[in-house]
Amino acid sequence: MENGFISPNEIWTPQVIEEIQEKAELGRYRIRGMGRSRRVPSFDDLVVVPAGLTRVPLEGYRERCETRTVLGTRFAQKPIVLDIPVTVAGMSYGALSLSAKKALGIAATTVGTSTTTGDGGMHPDERRASKMLVYQYLPARYGQNPYDMKRADAIEIVVSQGAKPGGGGLLLGHKISAEIAALRDLPEGVDQRSPVRHPDWMGPDDLAIKIEELREITGWQVPIYVKIGASRVYEDVMLAAKAGADVVVVDGMEGGTAASVEIQTEHTGIPTLAAVVEATEALRELGLDDEVQLIISGGIRSGVDAAKALALGATAVSIGTAALLAMGCNDPRYAEDFRSMGTEPYSCHACHTGRCPAGITTQDPLFMERLDVAVASERIANFLYSMALEMQTLARSCGKSNIHHLDETDLRSLTWETSLITGIPLVGQRRNHHAAKTPEKVSSRETLTEGKW
Ligand SMILES: Cc1cc2nc3c(=O)[nH]c(=O)nc-3n(C[C@H](O)[C@H](O)[C@H](O)COP(=O)(O)O)c2cc1C
Numbered sequence: 001m002e003n004g005f006i007s008p009n010e011i012w013t014p015q016v017i018e019e020i021q022e023k024a025e026l027g028r029y030r031i032r033g034m035g036r037s038r039r040v041p042s043f044d045d046l047v048v049v050p051a052g053l054t055r056v057p058l059e060g061y062r063e064r065c066e067t068r069t070v071l072g073t074r075f076a077q078k079p080i081v082l083d084i085p086v087t088v089a090g091m092s093y094g095a096l097s098l099s100a101k102k103a104l105g106i107a108a109t110t111v112g113t114s115t116t117t118g119d120g121g122m123h124p125d126e127r128r129a130s131k132m133l134v135y136q137y138l139p140a141r142y143g144q145n146p147y148d149m150k151r152a153d154a155i156e157i158v159v160s161q162g163a164k165p166g167g168g169g170l171l172l173g174h175k176i177s178a179e180i181a182a183l184r185d186l187p188e189g190v191d192q193r194s195p196v197r198h199p200d201w202m203g204p205d206d207l208a209i210k211i212e213e214l215r216e217i218t219g220w221q222v223p224i225y226v227k228i229g230a231s232r233v234y235e236d237v238m239l240a241a242k243a244g245a246d247v248v249v250v251d252g253m254e255g256g257t258a259a260s261v262e263i264q265t266e267h268t269g270i271p272t273l274a275a276v277v278e279a280t281e282a283l284r285e286l287g288l289d290d291e292v293q294l295i296i297s298g299g300i301r302s303g304v305d306a307a308k309a310l311a312l313g314a315t316a317v318s319i320g321t322a323a324l325l326a327m328g329c330n331d332p333r334y335a336e337d338f339r340s341m342g343t344e345p346y347s348c349h350a351c352h353t354g355r356c357p358a359g360i361t362t363q364d365p366l367f368m369e370r371l372d373v374a375v376a377s378e379r380i381a382n383f384l385y386s387m388a389l390e391m392q393t394l395a396r397s398c399g400k401s402n403i404h405h406l407d408e409t410d411l412r413s414l415t416w417e418t419s420l421i422t423g424i425p426l427v428g429q430r431r432n433h434h435a436a437k438t439p440e441k442v443s444s445r446e447t448l449t450e451g452k453w
């Protein structure tokens with residue numbers, strides 16, 4: 001205490017003061033890129049419990065650990081078959097530069113996974129670069145047409161995103177170049193706000209009709225995904241599955257974005273950890289957990305996060321921000337540019353400005369030429385491989401010969417909070433585990449002591 005004042009002030013922190021002063025200047029809310037920044041319960045609060053005497057671990061170099069993943073087995077004639085259970089999330093051409101889109105497509109193709117279009121349609125170069133391309137069907141309908149839909153390997157109906165559930169897309173004027181304007185049928189250089197809901201439906205019955213319509217357009221060939229920002233997850237997943245989705249994508253509140261109203265990113269939706277638990281529960285409750293696959297996204301940073309999501313019931317994870325970071329987002333080589341924008345390398349979230357120094361979230365030719373597609377795609381592919389290797393390492397340590405055999409019994413909670421959210425026992429508590437192992441999922445090689453874990 002100094003001169004009667006308590007320091008530091010925990011209510012009127014420098015951050016709060018800065019926010020108020022900025023809003024006083026702007027006369028509106030703040031907008032920014034990247035995902036949530038405050039701490040919420042996360043996969044970090046779970047640990048993996050490898051094999052000891054109850055099971056034996058598998059040898060890294062001699063015993064296989066399968067990573068193959070199939071999505072869309074419910075109704076589609078051509079399900080998506082991935083070599084690894086990590087997909088690249090939908091990020092629009094417009095939010096991203098064309099080079100960034102191409103790099104994502106090439107990287108996904110290299111490692112045998114899919115990438116996704118975004119709010120702005122399919123660019124021919126993205127189609128060419130991506131062996132498996134998921135086509136997003138969004139409320140804005142920018143650049144959308146049945147011709148591109150028929151060229152897609154899956155359709156993803158976007159209800160909402162984790163970074164802004166209940167909110168629409170934002171693309172500020174400096175990113176609306178002549179080409180982006182032409183693709184989206186918008187005036188050049190004018191801020192664009194996408195609608196928050198699909199214009200032709202008001203609820204789950206209309207979603208069922210829309211799914212059928214898209215199946216007709218695509219001849220029942222490709223899977224139909226439904227993507228939902230994590231909010232009322234249990235109910236939303238049930239409704240999406242009942243409406244006929246082949247795959248449900250749940251994007252937690254940590255989900256990244258190129259531009260969002262800051263309060264929506266920080267204060268709306270529920271964390272990815274809780275979302276995967278609720279989504280799994282909903283599918284199990286319906287008895288559809290073997291038929292409808294679950295993709296989880298939002299703040300997935302590594303194979304460790306991915307392995308924990310799979311253990312909690314996801315079939316695959318999807319990444320956005322991590323792929324951008326792998327290709328050079330926040331690269332310290334551009335420190336001076338970051339400072340000129342009032343930010344620093346490793347803490348940039350200025351994707352909305354259109355001045356991305358790394359050439360990723362920009363349409364400015366000066367910045368775009370900094371992104372070398374070959375280098376960027378190799379870096380993303382390396383990162384995706386590293387995620388798969390990390391997942392295999394953890395699965396093998398638990399004695400699992402397939403990463404999809406990871407389950408709740410391979411985890412323990414580090415905090416009461418996480419234990420309450422997930423139902424996974426707290427470390428140090430010798431309680432009966434709640435989750436029954438599905439016998440056919442575990443080979444005799446994987447468990448030595450029947451009935452125990
Ligand atoms: C630059 C950027 C652009 C995005 N554009 C879209 C989009 O067009 N449509 C969409 O459904 N989600 C979009 N998203 C959200 C991603 O699809 C995904 O849900 C999110 O990035 C997952 O979280 P993560 O970034 O923490 O991995 C975007 C995200 C980023 C980072």
Ligand code: SF4
Nearest residue numbers: 329330348350351356
């Ligand atoms: S470096 Fe570019 S992509 Fe990364 S946060 Fe900054 S503006 Fe966004």
